[in-house]
Amino acid sequence: xxxxxxxxxxxxxxxxQQAPRTILAxxxxxxDRGESVAILGRSGSGKSTLLSLIGLxxxxxxxxxxxxxxxxxxxxxxxxxxxxxxxxxxxxxxFFLLKHLTAAQNVAMALVNGQGWMSRRKRKARTMxxxxxxxxAHLAKHKPARLSGGEQQRVAVARALVREPRLLLADEPTGxxxxxxxxxxxxxxxxxxxxxxxLILVTxxxxxxxxxxxxxxxxxxxxxxxTDTRPVAETVATAQPVPVADATAVYR
Amino acid sequence: MIRxxxxxxxxxxxxxxxxxxxxxxxxxxxxxxxxxxxxVVVVQVGAETAKSARLADLELHAGKDGTRQMYxxxxxxxxxxxxxxxxxxxxxxxxxxLQAIIGEPNVTPINPGGAPFDQPGGxxxxxxxxxxQSGNCYPVxxxxxxxxxxxxxxxxxxxxxxxxxxxxxxxxxxVAGNWLDFxxxxxxxxxxxxxxxxxxxxxxxRVPAEMRINGTTANPTPRILGVVDDGNSQPVxxxxxxxxxxxxxxxxxxxxxxxxxxxxxxxxxxxxEQLLRVRLIASGxxxxxxHAETIQARKEIAKELALMRWIFLxxxxxxxxxxxxxxxNVGLATVGERVEEFALRRAVGTPRSLLAGIVxxxxxxxxxxxxAAAIGLSAAALTAISTLFGDREQFLADLVxxxxxxxxxxxxxxxxxxxxxxxxxIRAARIPIATVMRA
Numbered sequence: 001x002x003x004x005x006x007x008x009x010x011x012x013x014x015x016x017q018q019a020p021r022t023i024l025a026x027x028x029x030x031x032d033r034g035e036s037v038a039i040l041g042r043s044g045s046g047k048s049t050l051l052s053l054i055g056l057x058x059x060x061x062x063x064x065x066x067x068x069x070x071x072x073x074x075x076x077x078x079x080x081x082x083x084x085x086x087x088x089x090x091x092x093x094x095f096f097l098l099k100h101l102t103a104a105q106n107v108a109m110a111l112v113n114g115q116g117w118m119s120r121r122k123r124k125a126r127t128m129x130x131x132x133x134x135x136x137a138h139l140a141k142h143k144p145a146r147l148s149g150g151e152q153q154r155v156a157v158a159r160a161l162v163r164e165p166r167l168l169l170a171d172e173p174t175g176x177x178x179x180x181x182x183x184x185x186x187x188x189x190x191x192x193x194x195x196x197x198x199l200i201l202v203t204x205x206x207x208x209x210x211x212x213x214x215x216x217x218x219x220x221x222x223x224x225x226x227t228d229t230r231p232v233a234e235t236v237a238t239a240q241p242v243p244v245a246d247a248t249a250v251y252r
Numbered sequence: 253m254i255r256x257x258x259x260x261x262x263x264x265x266x267x268x269x270x271x272x273x274x275x276x277x278x279x280x281x282x283x284x285x286x287x288x289x290x291x292v293v294v295v296q297v298g299a300e301t302a303k304s305a306r307l308a309d310l311e312l313h314a315g316k317d318g319t320r321q322m323y324x325x326x327x328x329x330x331x332x333x334x335x336x337x338x339x340x341x342x343x344x345x346x347x348x349x350l351q352a353i354i355g356e357p358n359v360t361p362i363n364p365g366g367a368p369f370d371q372p373g374g375x376x377x378x379x380x381x382x383x384x385q386s387g388n389c390y391p392v393x394x395x396x397x398x399x400x401x402x403x404x405x406x407x408x409x410x411x412x413x414x415x416x417x418x419x420x421x422x423x424x425x426x427v428a429g430n431w432l433d434f435x436x437x438x439x440x441x442x443x444x445x446x447x448x449x450x451x452x453x454x455x456x457x458r459v460p461a462e463m464r465i466n467g468t469t470a471n472p473t474p475r476i477l478g479v480v481d482d483g484n485s486q487p488v489x490x491x492x493x494x495x496x497x498x499x500x501x502x503x504x505x506x507x508x509x510x511x512x513x514x515x516x517x518x519x520x521x522x523x524x525e526q527l528l529r530v531r532l533i534a535s536g537x538x539x540x541x542x543h544a545e546t547i548q549a550r551k552e553i554a555k556e557l558a559l560m561r562w563i564f565l566x567x568x569x570x571x572x573x574x575x576x577x578x579x580x581n582v583g584l585a586t587v588g589e590r591v592e593e594f595a596l597r598r599a600v601g602t603p604r605s606l607l608a609g610i611v612x613x614x615x616x617x618x619x620x621x622x623x624a625a626a627i628g629l630s631a632a633a634l635t636a637i638s639t640l641f642g643d644r645e646q647f648l649a650d651l652v653x654x655x656x657x658x659x660x661x662x663x664x665x666x667x668x669x670x671x672x673x674x675x676x677x678i679r680a681a682r683i684p685i686a687t688v689m690r691a
């Protein structure tokens with residue numbers, strides 16, 4: 001069976017005013033449909049760069065990138081935009097909600113992106129379904145200023161899921177949230193994998209990483225399986241994932 | 253097509269959201285642009301109004317666009333042949349000009365020479381006007397014996413004998429009464445329609461209804477049928493050539509019809525022109541003296557007004573440019589504030605071109621709103637001016653908002669929108685998508 005995503009020997013060197021710095025030195029990664037993968041690494045190790053390459057924000061210097069078996073290593077900007085719209089969902093550390101729009105309009109933003117056209121009725125139905133999926137359909141008409149951090153991040157997750165992507169890319173989505181709220185958001189995203197959506201989670205948090213099916217560490221530009229080096233006592237509390245329904249119940 | 257339509261609709265929706273989110277800023281952009289667009293609209297309104305007024309004036313004096321006209325020396329033959337050939341023709345007329353004095357016999361008219369009544373003394377003595385075949389007219393002193401020595405209640409005017417309705421070529425404005433009726437049998441009492449200047453003379457002076465025409469042996473009693481505005485500053489009366497013909501002696505070889513003979517023909521009356529030309533040449537008039545020309549009033553006006561219009565449009569463009577600078581400034585500041593939004597939109601699949609389109613849509617909508625406001629204000633102001641001051645000047649009463657000004661306003665708004673939005677749009681499209689990753 002063809003893997004959802006396959007990176008083979010991806011390299012990336014950042015060239016700035018200072019000396020060129022190799023961020024990725026031949027990283028390999030395979031993600032199957034419905035699989036969740038966590039990527040850990042210290043700050044500056046290249047986690048976000050890797051995610052931006054996977055999300056087609058940037059191009060690798062070398063290596064091969066296959067999506068569903070199709071080589072998309074060198075894709076034009078126009079085709080990359082179309083793929084971002086159709087295949088990927090993005091969740092960022094900061095929620096990036098547009099403050100002048102309601103929660104529903106923020107979610108619908110991913111549907112009004114010039115990639116095809118959807119009727120207002122269909123847009124509304126898809127938006128409400130996505131908000132319902134993350135448990136905040138009742139907050140559809142609220143503007144971001146009236147939402148808590150966790151609610152805002154769940155709106156962002158709904159925005160990422162509204163086009164029913166094949167791969168969800170999350171760059172430290174709980175970085176701005178407290179532990180409990182962070183857990184809720186992680187569970188909301190993990191629940192999406194039950195419907196066949198792949199998930200790549202970039203995080204510093206072992207507890208959240210442990211909720212993924214695989215945990216990788218990015219070190220010296222290479223991806224390798226990670227082992228939890230924390231004392232056992234610290235890992236007990238996060239061993240079992242919280243069901244999404246329970247996690248979102250407090251908001252209803 | 254669907255893809256384009258989707259992008260266009262997306263740009264409008266997102267642009268509309270952007271405008272709603274920044275109402276004050278949009279208003280400020282509109283204010284900076286408003287004067288520029290208003291200037292363009294006002295210049296266009298002024299130019300079109302001036303053009304209409306000038307055209308109407310020119311049509312009154314010279315004739316409608318496309319009219320073929322021919323000036324002939326008013327000899328007995330040319331007058332007789334022209335009147336015979338054109339009699340009863342709906343598409344061509346002959347205008348024979350004479351001098352006439354209405355009032356007491358054997359007195360010097362109040363306006364010797366048919367001068368305007370507000371110019372005391374006029375030409376100082378009676379003149380006949382003589383015109384050559386090119387239409388150039390000049391005064392010819394009347395025979396000294398014909399000049400009356402005693403001032404009296406009489407009015408001198410130019411008398412135009414018509415073979416048909418001249419209004420199809422020169423659209424006189426009816427002021428009072430009726431126009432000449434060419435469908436009835438000619439009357440022995442010639443019906444006259446006078447122009448405003450002649451009417452002024454009759455309203456100021458009580459004169460008996462006796463008309464003297466050079467060369468006549470008896471004086472007819474004219475009937476004043478109506479008053480028209482023919483744009484002429486000198487007193488003129490119009491009458492039927494057949495009615496006046498009862499009183500004029502049969503044209504003889506040495507008779508001179510004052511200012512001469514004018515032929516006016518519709519552009520389609522080529523057969524008449526041909527026939528008239530053949531008959532005139534057959535009567536002995538040299539072919540090279542028969543010059544027909546086409547009236548090109550619009551062309552003349554266009555030349556006349558073009559320079560002025562461009563000068564004013566240039567000034568208006570400068571004002572518009574200031575408005576564009578304003579909208580550009582606001583646009584750049586807005587893009588700077590929305591870096592994350594645009595990067596995020598790219599992250600969710602919005603193409604660069606659509607991002608540029610969103611910014612352009614916002615400035616274009618701002619430009620269009622501004623244009624609508626400027627056009628609305630101009631139209632309202634024009635209506636108010638026409639209502640308030642229409643009774644003072646005829647052209648003010650006729651003021652109508654010209655569609656060309658509306659088009660110019662919309663174009664100015666769109667151009668300003670494009671110019672003001674282009675650089676911000678390019679900047680928005682170039683925002684690196686990784687901005688959201690680094691935030």
